[in-house]
Amino acid sequence: MDNETTIRMADVAKSFGETKALKKCDFEARAGEVHAIVGENGSGKSTMAKIMSGVLHPDAGTVTILGEQITSPVAAKRVGLATIFQEVLVAEEASVFDNLFVGRDGIFRSEGHSGDRWLEAETILARLVGKPVDLDEVVGRLPLSIKQWIVIARAILRNPKVLILDESSAALDLDSTIRLHGEIDRMRAGGATILIVTHRIAELVRIADRATILRDGVTVGVLEKQEITEANLLAMMTPSDRRASDAKHYAAKGRDGAHAILTARNLATHRSAAAFDFDLPRGAIVGVAGLDGQGQDAFVRAVAGIAQPFGGDVQVRSSSTGKMTSVGTLDEAARAGISYVSGDRKREGIFPQQSIFENLAIGVYRKNLGPLGVIRKPLLKPMFKQEVDRLRIKIGSPSNKITSLSGGNQQKVLIGRAFANDPKVIVLNDPARGVDLGTKRDLYRELRIFADKGGSVIYLSSEIEEFIGFADRVDVFFAGRLFRSLSGDDIAEEPILAAMFGQSRDTSVEFDVERTA
Ligand SMILES: Nc1ncnc2c1ncn2[C@@H]1O[C@H](COP(=O)(O)OP(=O)(O)OP(=O)(O)O)[C@@H](O)[C@H]1O
Numbered sequence: 208m209d210n211e212t213t214i215r216m217a218d219v220a221k222s223f224g225e226t227k228a229l230k231k232c233d234f235e236a237r238a239g240e241v242h243a244i245v246g247e248n249g250s251g252k253s254t255m256a257k258i259m260s261g262v263l264h265p266d267a268g269t270v271t272i273l274g275e276q277i278t279s280p281v282a283a284k285r286v287g288l289a290t291i292f293q294e295v296l297v298a299e300e301a302s303v304f305d306n307l308f309v310g311r312d313g314i315f316r317s318e319g320h321s322g323d324r325w326l327e328a329e330t331i332l333a334r335l336v337g338k339p340v341d342l343d344e345v346v347g348r349l350p351l352s353i354k355q356w357i358v359i360a361r362a363i364l365r366n367p368k369v370l371i372l373d374e375s376s377a378a379l380d381l382d383s384t385i386r387l388h389g390e391i392d393r394m395r396a397g398g399a400t401i402l403i404v405t406h407r408i409a410e411l412v413r414i415a416d417r418a419t420i421l422r423d424g425v426t427v428g429v430l431e432k433q434e435i436t437e438a439n440l441l442a443m444m445t446p447s448d449r450r451a452s453d454a455k456h457y458a459a460k461g462r463d464g465a466h467a468i469l470t471a472r473n474l475a476t477h478r479s480a481a482a483f484d485f486d487l488p489r490g491a492i493v494g495v496a497g498l499d500g501q502g503q504d505a506f507v508r509a510v511a512g513i514a515q516p517f518g519g520d521v522q523v524r525s526s527s528t529g530k531m532t533s534v535g536t537l538d539e540a541a542r543a544g545i546s547y548v549s550g551d552r553k554r555e556g557i558f559p560q561q562s563i564f565e566n567l568a569i570g571v572y573r574k575n576l577g578p579l580g581v582i583r584k585p586l587l588k589p590m591f592k593q594e595v596d597r598l599r600i601k602i603g604s605p606s607n608k609i610t611s612l613s614g615g616n617q618q619k620v621l622i623g624r625a626f627a628n629d630p631k632v633i634v635l636n637d638p639a640r641g642v643d644l645g646t647k648r649d650l651y652r653e654l655r656i657f658a659d660k661g662g663s664v665i666y667l668s669s670e671i672e673e674f675i676g677f678a679d680r681v682d683v684f685f686a687g688r689l690f691r692s693l694s695g696d697d698i699a700e701e702p703i704l705a706a707m708f709g710q711s712r713d714t715s716v717e718f719d720v721e722r723t724a
Pocket residue numbers: 223226227228246247248249250251252253254255601611612613614615616641643
């Protein structure tokens with residue numbers, strides 16, 4: 208092993224029952240590089256991360272990290288490896304400080320508040336969160352976004368020589384991602400190896416020095432920095448028979464003049480925010496953007512009947528009579544033909560104890576009740592197959608639990624559930640989190656087909672890139688209200704960013720998205 212190489216995996220294989228998650232995985236990473244692991248949903252990325260972290264044992268092949276064979280999580284920690292997994296694992300009842308040092312002193316045997324560690328923790332957490340955090344606070348009282356930072360800070364505080372981030376930025380907004388990148392840059396400069404598993408291509412292009420591509424459990428190649436482009440990644444990660452749709456299949460049509468199928472009047476999503484109006488034209492795809500906590504999340508939830516707004520009225524037009532009906536609850540929204548897809552599948556999406564079939568079909572059970580209220584499952588099978596095929600959901604048996612699927616494939620099941628309801632309006636709340644590039648494009652294509660047939664789409668995303676070339680209009684939220692609607696040439700990175708930061712149209716602003724330190 209030369210001085211530079213910190214991780215070496217050769218010929219690694221790993222199966223779960225019938226499923227061959229990794230068939231032939233080869234991988235090498237060096238000190239002082241950010242190395243991305245890229246591949247379709249279910250291609251084996253998380254399995255690879257778990258093997259390196261000692262959580263899973265390979266069936267075949269060798270794994271060497273910093274010269275050591277890794278056989279357990281403890282061994283991985285000992286050589287200086289830290290992993291941030293997709294799940295946000297915190298002890299809700301313990302303090303922030305104790306959560307940060309779990310496993311260092313033995314669980315919760317921290318030595319009071321004195322010393323450098325307290326200061327170090329305060330400094331790193333403040334840098335990540337963007338403001339100071341009280342280390343005495345009980346974690347259960349903090350919002351999810353801070354819990355996520357605690358998990359990230361916990362790994363960074365170990366000063367790892369190898370840091371693995373498995374989709375750790377999937378739920379972060381723009382500002383937070385920039386802060387995380389700053390931290391990654393700092394660690395890279397200090398000689399650490401940083402592995403990132405991400406489906407966010409813009410992020411990859413910005414930060415990765417190299418990328419290893421997995422396809423169906425096999426390493427198919429390594430790209431150097433200058434070769435990391437969307438086209439190259441797509442070509443390598445997707446077999447030609449499954450190659451994703453071309454952009455022309457989902458391109459924006461600018462349908463903004465059609466009459467509104469859904470309106471919101473005097474809507475207030477926050478106690479102290481100004482009220483605003485919103486119109487969703489028939490056949491249009493309207494993007495919704497905003498920095499974290501600017502009201503966009505509350506807005507899409509209000510429109511879908513999931514959360515009550517602080518004031519105002521949401522109405523949907525009936526396709527038969529043309530009359531507008533108010534929608535205030537989830538039930539009313541469902542009856543009016545609104546389907547909702549959440550990107551936060553753990554909190555408000557999947558039924559973890561249920562099968563893949565049930566998770567996809569649950570929304571249409573009510574429409575398929577036979578005598579005695581028994582669900583006529585055979586009637587649902589063609590619908591199930593159609594959704595699985597068109598979203599290319601990678602499943603074994605439909606009766607397996609949904610939790611046996613990779614994260615991205617679980618998300619696809621939720622998207623399939625929304626389509627299966629045959630809705631008039633689909634409201635998607637950051638649906639592409641953790642979904643691979645090819646599937647994102649398939650999703651855009653399916654949504655465009657849906658819109659071309661007269662459906663309407665509200666699409667919230669934390670990734671600006673998602674709107675460009677796809678959305679007919681982008682509504683940007685700032686300070687709790689709809690701040691600006693952009694269309695045509697204004698659907699581009701700079702105008703969207705400017706609006707996200709609350710800049711007025713005539714102020715010229717320069718954004719350094721690549722700001723990393
Ligand atoms: N514990 C498990 N039991 C059964 N099958 C599993 C298990 N873990 C992973 N798999 C299967 O192994 C394959 C690879 O999964 P893995 O999570 O590594 O993919 P991934 O590339 O990380 O996907 P994603 O991008 O969706 O997160 C998938 O087909 C998945 O269903």
